[in-house]
Amino acid sequence: MIRDGLYSIKNMFQVDRYVAMAGEDNDYEVVGQDVPDTIKVLVVNKVLGLATLFDPMQQKFIWIDDGSNRVVGRDVPQELQLSTEDGENYVIHKQDIDSVCVLNKNGKGTPIVTEPAPPPGVEGYKRKYWKFLPN
Structure with missing residues (x-):
């Protein structure tokens, strides 16, 4: 498990993309x-x-957000589970739920959404993996 701290979170399939939060207008x-x-x-x-x-x-x-399967910013915390098999790449999801955060496209501003975790062997299955890079 990673430690408390400040991180950049990088997608392991769309390797040029990082987690960012759009503003109030979005x-x-x-x-x-x-x-x-x-x-x-x-x-x-x-x-x-x-x-x-x-x-x-x-x-x-x-x-x-379970209703829309979107990943959004809110004023109160939500506990998320960070699951890993190798200690380097993490899957982000609600506790004990198989719907995980994914980045399906490489375009700037592509929404991060949740969907059932793609299994190994499926094209693009790495879109569910995130690397936490210390700042």
Whole structure:
């Protein structure tokens, strides 16, 4: 499990894209951009891999909206589970839920959404993996 701290979060399939949060005009949607936002990680439960993710620039927590399958910024924290098999690449999802954050396209501003975790062997399955790069 990663430690508390400030990170840039990079997608491992769309390797030129990082987590960034759009502003108020776009309902604080979380998107893939070429310039990362700094994300503050606060580990809530190291054993379960639970953490909150906070964007200091937008002053919002990263949330998974179950109704729309969008990843957005909100005022209150949501515990997210950071699962890893290799200790380097993480899957971001709600606790014990198989719907994970993915970046499906490489375009700037592509929304990060949730969908069932693509299994190995499926083209583009790495779009579910994220690397937390310390700032």
